[in-house]
Amino acid sequence: MSPAPDGLSLLDRPNSYIGKVVPRPNLERLMQGRGLYVSDMELPRMAHVVFLRSPHAHANIVAIDAAAARGIPGVIAVVTGRELAMVITPWVGVLSHLKGLKSAPQHAIAIDHVCWQGEAVAAVVATSRAVAEDAAEIVSVEYRELEPVTDMRTALDPETPVIHPSLGDNLAFERQLDVGAVDQAFADSDAVVEAEFVFGRHTGVTLEPRAVVADWNVAETRLTIYQGTQAPHMVQNIAALHLGLQDSQVRVVCKDVGGSFGIKVHVYADEMATYALSKLLRRPIKFVADRVESFNTDIHARDHRCKGRIGVKRDGTITAFEIDDLTGIGPYSMYPRTSAIEANQIVNLVGGAYLTKNYRARARVVFQNKNVMCQYRGVGHPIACSVTEGLVDLAASRIGMDPVEIRRRNLVPDDGYPCASPAGLKFELLSHHAAINKLMSMMDYDALRAEQAALRRSNIHRGIGIASFIEITNPSAAFYGVGGARISSQDGVAVRSMRPAR
C-alpha cells in the first residue's frame, strides 16, 4: 500500500485500532461487582434444582422412593428420569463425518441404567438449594450394582462387560491412517525408538461453575434460557429440538460467563434436565453446579495412552512417525460435538511440521464407566505436541544429537510453504526456523547447555526443554457443521438510527 502524500498510511488513521491497546468495554461492570453472571440471576417464583447423583460407577436403578423427601417443607417436586422423558427426548452424540462413531442414547436423567459415578438419577426441586440438598439426602434409591468398566486398556477385551449392549462392544470410534511407506522407513532407520505416553484426566475448573436458569412461560409457550455457555445458538437449536418446540419459541440469553475454556460449549444432561423441569413445573428453574459437582460432572479431557514410535538415521533425519492412541471417554459421546474429536485431532497433529512423509496412526476411542469426556482448551494439541516432541527428543538422545540440532534438520524450511502434512493438514507460511534462531539467541542456549554440564558434575540436575508446535486455525464449518452438528450461528439484527428530537 503506497503511502499518501503526507506519509500516512491507512494504519495511521486516528480511528485505526492496529497497534493500539483497546480496553474492553465490559470491564467496568466486572470490576465494580456488577457483572451479569447467570449464577447471580433471580426470577420471580424461581426454584432451585439439585441432582441426586449415583454413587456407583455402573448400576441398574431398581427403585426410587422419594415420599419422605417430598414431605419436606419447601420441596416442590422430586422428578425421575422416566417422568422427565415425557418432556424431553434423549440424544446421541455422533456426527456423520466421523465414520463409524457410535454412541448410545443419553437421557437428561438416567432411567434404568446409571453409567458413571455422578450421573443424575433424580432431580430435587425446592425453594432453595439448601432445602433441595436436605431432601436429596433422604431420597432412597435401590441400585443393583454392575461391574464397572474403568481401565481403557481392557475395555475392548471379550471378558469386559459391554456398557451398552445395543452397541455390541465398548468401541465408540476408530480411525486409521497410513501414509507413505512406514515399514520400509523403519527398516531403513539406524534406530527406532518406542515409548508410551500416558496423560491423566484434566478438567477446566471454571471459577464460576456451570449455571443455567430456564424459564418456561406456559402462557406464551416461550422458553427463555439464561445460560453461561459458549454457544447460545446451539443451545437454542438443541433445546427446541428435544423439547418439541420451534426455534422461534426459544430464546437464549448469555451475558457474562465466569470462565469456560470449552467446558461450557457442550450440552450437558443436567442443563437439558433443567430446561425440561421448567417446562414440566411451569416456573423458572435454576441450576448452579457446586464445586464438588463441577469436578464430577463437568467434562473431563485428555485421558489418553499413546504408544509412539520414531525412526531416525545417524545423520538426524527422522524417517517416520507412528502412533497407537487409546482414550476412554466415559459412557456417552458428548453432544453435539462428539467425544471423538480429541483423538481425531491427535491423529491429525502428530508429526507436527517435520518433513517426513511417512506416518501411520491408529486411534481408538472407548467407553468407560467414568465421567464424560470431551473438548477442552487446546483439543488434542497438548497430547499431539507432547508425543511428537517427546519422540523427537528420544530420537536425538538415541543418536547422541543435540535436541535443537535434530529439529533444525527436520522441520520444514521456512521457504518450504505452502505444503501439506502426511495427515493432510495444509501449512502456510510457518516460520519454525526463524523462531528457533530467535529463541536460541534470546535464551543463550549454548551458555545454558554449558552451565547444565558444569552443574551436573556437582550432582545438580537442570533441564532444558524445547518443543515446536503447530496449531489448527480456522477450523470453520468443516469441523462440525459438515457432520450435522447443530451449532450454526444464524441470527438477525435490526439497526435503527435516529436523530435526536429538536
Place this chain on the structure above:
Amino acid sequence: MKASAFSYARATSVGNALELLIAHGDKAKVLSGGQSLMPAMNLRLISPELIVDIGELAELQGISVSRDVVRIGALTRHVDLARSPEIATHAPLLAQAIGHVAHPAIRNRGTIGGSLAHADPASELPACMVALRAVIVVSGQHGERRIAAADFFTGIYQTALTAQELLVAVELPALPENSAHFFDEFARRHGDYAIVGLAAQAIVRGEVFLDFRPVLFAVGDRPVLAKAASRLVHRPVTPALLAEAAAALAAELEPDGDQQASVSMRRHLAKLLLVRCAAALLDRPDLAAGGAG
C-alpha cells in the same frame, strides 16, 4: 454444598458454653473462627444439630505476659499472633510460623484454639506448641485441666479434649537466655498445607545445643518431636553426626504417601529440614552444604 440445618446459640460465658456442650454432647460443635468447621459443614462431612458460637467471649481473648508465662487466649486470631509485640518478643517461632498458615483472609478469622482443637496433622500451630513446650488449658464441668502439648495431639483430627470441654488458652513458658528458633515447610504454593514441615525451639550457646526440640509435621497423624535430636545436644555437631541424626530421624518416622508426596519423599524432606534447621540454629552453613545425602 450448603450446610445442613442447625440451631445456633451464642455463648454468654465459658460456663454457658460448657452447659450447652454437656447438654447436647456430640450433637453440638463449637464455633470460633470457623475456618475448619465451616468447610466440613458445607461439604456435609459433619452435620451438628447445635452450633455454640464462642466468638464473643472476652475471657478467651487477649495475650498476656507474666514473669514466667505467656498466656494466649483461645480466641486469639492468627493475625493477632502475627501482629503481637508480645509474641514477637516471647514466642518468635509463632510469629514466623503464622505467615505460613493459609492466607490473609483465613488468618483474619482462624483462631489458635480452633486450630489446636482441630489438630490437622499438616497444620503449623500444633507443631509449634510441642516445640515451645506449651501447656493447653482446657475447661470442663469439673474445672480446668492443663495438658502438655506433647500429650494433647493424639491422632488425625484427634486431641485429648472431650466433647464436653473447651480449649480456653495456651500457656507458653518464658524463653530462657540463648533461645533460638527455626521454622520451614515445603508446600506447593505459599499457604497450602505442608508436604513436610519443621518447627524448632532450641537453646544454643556458642556452637553447642543445650536444648533442641525439632518438631516435624505432615509426617504422620500428629506432630513428631524428633528423638534423633538428642544426638546433637551437648556436643560439637559435625557433618557426620548430623547425617547420622538425619538418618535416625528418617527411621523414626512413618509418614503416609499421598498425591502430594510418596513415603520416601517425605522422609527425604524431613531429613533435609533437620539438616537445614541445625545448620541455621548453629550458624554453620557448612553443615547444610553437605545435604541430607
Place this chain on the structure above:
Amino acid sequence: MTIPVAISLHVNGEAVEARVLPRLNLADFLREQLQLTGTHVGCEHGVCGACTVRVNGDIVRSCLTLAVQADRASVETIEGLSDSGEIADLQAAFRDRNALQCGFCTPGMLMAAQDLLKSESSPSRQRIREHLAGNYCRCTGYQAIIDAIETTARARIGRAP
C-alpha cells in the same frame, strides 16, 4: 426447621436488619437477601477467594462466615469499595493492564489487593504474590494482576505527600 435469628449490621455503610437461618452463610446472605451479587461463590470451602469481603476492616471468606456471625459488624463488599472510590486507581490499573478476562475472580482480587496496599505501601512482587496466594484466577495467568497491583502501589507512593 430451625428458628431464624435476628441480625443487625451495616453493609457498605447502610444499616440492615434481617432475620436469617443460622446456616445461611454471609456470601449467600449478601447475594440473595441483599442482591449484592458482586461477591462470588466459587468453592464454598474457603480456598478460591472469590467470596472475599471486608468485615470490620479485615478481609474474610464470606463463604466460611455465617450471617449470624456478622451481627453488629460492618461489612463492605466490592460494590461498596467501588462506589466510594477507594479502589478507583486499582480498577484503572486492572483495566489498563487487562488484569481480568471473565471477571469472576476480580472482586476478590481487588479486595485482597486493597488489603495489601493499605498495610504495605511498597510491596515487592513476591509479597504481592504471597498476599494474593489465596485468590485463584483461571483466566489470566496472574502476571497482569501482579503488574496492576505493583503499578498502583508505585502510583500511590508518587501521590503521597
